[in-house]
């Protein structure tokens with residue numbers, strides 16, 4: 753499958769639920785992949801943490817590369833790391849379909865976003881809760897995906913920060929129709945509707961899937977809630 757096929761396929765399936773692999777059972781990874789495929793998840797969201805940009809460590813390109821042949825799902829890497837320019841090619845080579853870097857790690861991300869695009873990877877830019885939208889505004893036209901962090905990055909299982917809704921609304925007005933608007937952190941059955949109403953169409957979800965006994969029910973309830981809100985606004 754080529755990059756363009758993958759990207760268009762993803763866009764045709766919005767709203768999308770992207771399970772955050774930070775919360776998966778790594779001791780039973782093959783089982784987790786099977787359960788997520790059965791739940792018709794289209795995406796795996798890989799939370800890459802370096803213990804420097806965020807106060808936690810997770811996994812890196814090597815693990816993603818080893819998982820890549822095991823599934824056809826879209827691989828979405830979220831680099832919560834300092835100096836992503838040093839490592840970005842490792843994530844491209846690992847087979848990630850989209851790669852998101854943070855504006856707080858790269859104040860001028862123009863070259864990196866263009867490098868991702870030229871490499872056939874959907875370029876993403878993330879913004880932390882305390883960073884104003886004006887910091888990413890000059891780069892929005894280079895983004896295929898914009899990610900609004902709705903918790904302080906570093907850990908799953910935190911509560912949704914409600915001021916993120918204003919940021920989503922602001923960004924929805926600034927981005928093109930083509931750009932995916934993602935929200936990440938504290939998204940579950942009680943918060944997904946308001947973020948969809950604000951304009952998000954791509955939802956990164958950890959605890960509200962992996963803490964449930966049936967991933968298929970969890971994913972389908974979340975998709976349904978997001979679809980209801982998207983439908984009422986079109």
Ligand SMILES: O=C(CO)[C@H](O)[C@H](O)COP(=O)(O)O
Nearest residue numbers: 772905906908909938958959
């Ligand atoms: O980026 C993240 C943390 O930095 C995670 O993707 C996010 O927190 C998702 O987990 P949960 O749905 O449990 O909040």
